[in-house]
Amino acid sequence: MITIADNINHFRKTVPPEVTLIAVSKRQNNEAIREAYEAGQLDFGENYVQELVSKQPLLPTEIRWHFIGHLQSNKVKYIAPFVYMIHSVDSISLMREINKQAQKHGRQIPVLLEIFIATEESKSGMSMADLDAFFAEYRAEEFPGVSICGVMGMASYTENQGMVRNEFKKLKQIFDHLKNNFFTDNENFAQISMGMSSDYGIAIDEGSNMVRIGTAIFGQRL
């Protein structure tokens, strides 16, 4: 039988060293997370605030919790004390709330801007128009509690690999555009979070340096 530890070891060997492997543990139990942790995995991704907040105190404090699901402003306060990175910032108002809650805890929280790149069905994230509006308002000095570290996106759920590849190319182009226009001298702006169990190979080809893998590590979710 293939264990979670086997899968972690497999991904360690498969994913290039400069790519961060995030084990997406939503709807997986704490034993499963612990098994991955004991195999050396430190970065974990969760989608739901309530689930994350109930798991976090029962698991090793060394774990780096990435929040990758849709985040409502009124829930930021629950994860602000400990979250390692938020991948799903999709508005300036959410940024303001993260900034406020981070400062309450004397923290600066790393975040990624979630960009809408899918063509097939609607997925969350900012459109180009939303991004323009965001940067029309954004002034780094007003957000000492937040550090924008890059972008995140999800490709269409499709068998069409060419479509998936084009969507990842688009996210890489948007990253380059933002880097050149707003973050030239900011070395923190360096992360491209793209790729899941079904498409991480294509994502890495197209410049991903953070992959978010769930079922290929843990098996089917509950």
Ligand SMILES: *Cc1c(COP(=O)(O)O)cnc(C)c1O
């Ligand atoms: C669930 C989820 C993943 C992992 O998906 P798998 O197909 O299980 O690898 C990655 N990213 C996000 C945003 C998710 O919600």
